[in-house]
Amino acid sequence: xxxxxxxSIAKEVxxxxxxxxxKLQTSFGKTFEEIIKTIVxxxxxxxxxxxxxxxxxxxxxxxxxxxxxxxxxFFLDASNASHGxxxxxxxxxxxxxxxxxxxxxxxxxxxQYTSRNRNIKLIGITSKKESILYKNADVKFLLPNVREAxxxxxxxxxxxxxxxxxxxxxxxxxxxxxxxxxxxxxxxHPGGSLSVKLKTVEDLMITGHKIPFISENISMKxxxxxxxxxxxxxxxxxxxxKLTTGILTDxxxxxxxxxxxxxxxxxxxxxxxxxxxxxxxxxxxxxxxxLMNTKKITSLCVHQNNKKKKTxxxxxxxxxxxxxxx
Numbered sequence: 019x020x021x022x023x024x025x026s027i028a029k030e031v032x033x034x035x036x037x038x039x040x041k042l043q044t045s046f047g048k049t050f051e052e053i054i055k056t057i058v059x060x061x062x063x064x065x066x067x068x069x070x071x072x073x074x075x076x077x078x079x080x081x082x083x084x085x086x087x088x089x090x091x092f093f094l095d096a097s098n099a100s101h102g103x104x105x106x107x108x109x110x111x112x113x114x115x116x117x118x119x120x121x122x123x124x125x126x127x128x129x130q131y132t133s134r135n136r137n138i139k140l141i142g143i144t145s146k147k148e149s150i151l152y153k154n155a156d157v158k159f160l161l162p163n164v165r166e167a168x169x170x171x172x173x174x175x176x177x178x179x180x181x182x183x184x185x186x187x188x189x190x191x192x193x194x195x196x197x198x199x200x201x202x203x204x205x206x207h208p209g210g211s212l213s214v215k216l217k218t219v220e221d222l223m224i225t226g227h228k229i230p231f232i233s234e235n236i237s238m239k240x241x242x243x244x245x246x247x248x249x250x251x252x253x254x255x256x257x258x259x260k261l262t263t264g265i266l267t268d269x270x271x272x273x274x275x276x277x278x279x280x281x282x283x284x285x286x287x288x289x290x291x292x293x294x295x296x297x298x299x300x301x302x303x304x305x306x307x308x309l310m311n312t313k314k315i316t317s318l319c320v321h322q323n324n325k326k327k328k329t330x331x332x333x334x335x336x337x338x339x340x341x342x343x344x
Contacts, residue, residue: 034166034167035176035179037164037165038162038164038165038177041162041163041164042161042180045159045160046187049157050187050188050191052157053141054191054192056139056156057112057192058089058196062110063108063110063111063112064090064091064092064108064111064112065084065091065111065114066091066093066094066112067080067092067093067116068096068116069096069115069125070122070124070125072178073122074095074096076116076178076181076185077093078093079182080189081093083186084185084188087189087193087198088192088198089189089193094106094107094128096124096128097124099131100127104128107128107131107132107138108138109135112138112141113128113138113140113141115129115140115141115155116143117149117151118144118145118146118161118174118177118181119145120145120146120149120150120151121146121149121150121151126150133154139156140155140156141157142155142159143158143159143181143184144160145162147160162180164176215343216302217302217341218300218301219298219300219301219302219303219306219318221341222337223299223320223331224250224337225331229329229331229332230248230252230332231329232253232254232255233256233257233286234255234263234264234287235286235287236285236286237282237284237286238274238281238282238284238285241266241271242271245266245268245271250332250334251269251317252267253265253266253286254319261327261328262319262326262328262329263287263293263327264286264290264294265291265294265319266290270289270291294318294319295313295315295319296318296319296329297309297318297319298320298322299320299321299322299330300322303333304343306318306338307344310335310338316334316335317332317334317335319331319332
């Protein structure tokens with residue numbers, strides 16, 4: 019088969035799936051809102067998701083995405099449900115069943131089981147309005163009829179793309195409804211590159227007695243001693259009210275030593291750089307690194323709640339690079 023023919027096939031598949039997604043987009047309405055409210059109002063139960071075949075694989079994906087975005091859920095194998103695993107479903111649970119036909123034999127036992135218990139809510143996701151799933155679901159979403167890619171239009175392609183997209187829409191809607199933010203997301207993803215990208219300045223900054231604070235009124239001789247003792251190549255100057263007034267680096271000290279007479283007895287505030295750059299503790303560490311590179315500096319003061327003069331932390335470029343952020 020010629021290369022241009024293969025490319026044509028690929029483009030046709032994507033074209034059909036785009037058309038399917040547009041159909042899904044027009045399917046959203048009050049039913050979708052009801053699904054979201056049913057899920058987020060599940061306080062004393064569990065979110066259980068099941069399906070058969072390709073829909074079962076997608077059900078696992080739904081569960082994983084929901085769990086990672088603040089809506090704990092788990093996948094129930096429909097086949098095993100009829101052999102003891104049905105006991106995982108208890109009162110106050112929300113059961114989500116995904117099935118294009120809505121008639122899969124493996125799902126019928128789950129549907130019957132949930133129907134007997136009024137305290138279990140069944141959410142049905144199907145494309146067949148006359149199916150047993152649609153008729154018995156407490157909350158139902160009718161998937162659009164779509165054309166599958168490939169000869170005969172029988173290979174699950176467009177339909178599975180629609181199911182995945184619907185699951186993503188549900189997960190993100192629940193996430194925003196719950197105001198599940200970046201900090202929460204980072205807590206659920208402690209490992210891997212994603213966690214690194216989400217690290218904030220607060221995660222890496224120096225705090226407490228380790229911050230290189232000194233009074234702005236000390237002499238340059240004492241400043242040299244302090245900057246050597248702290249080992250960070252920089253000191254932060256504060257006034258009597260404990261507010262940050264300036265910053266001084268070892269480079270500043272070297273340059274100043276040749277400019278002033280009686281250098282050792284000179285007060286630091288005469289030489290310091292006033293109004294040092296300070297960032298909020300919630301800034302992403304990657305953004306802080308970018309700022310350092312732009313300003314051609316190697317450290318930043320850290321504040322919170324817009325109180326830029328009240329330094330609560332200090333971050334050096336090495337703190338960021340050591341965390342593998344670049």
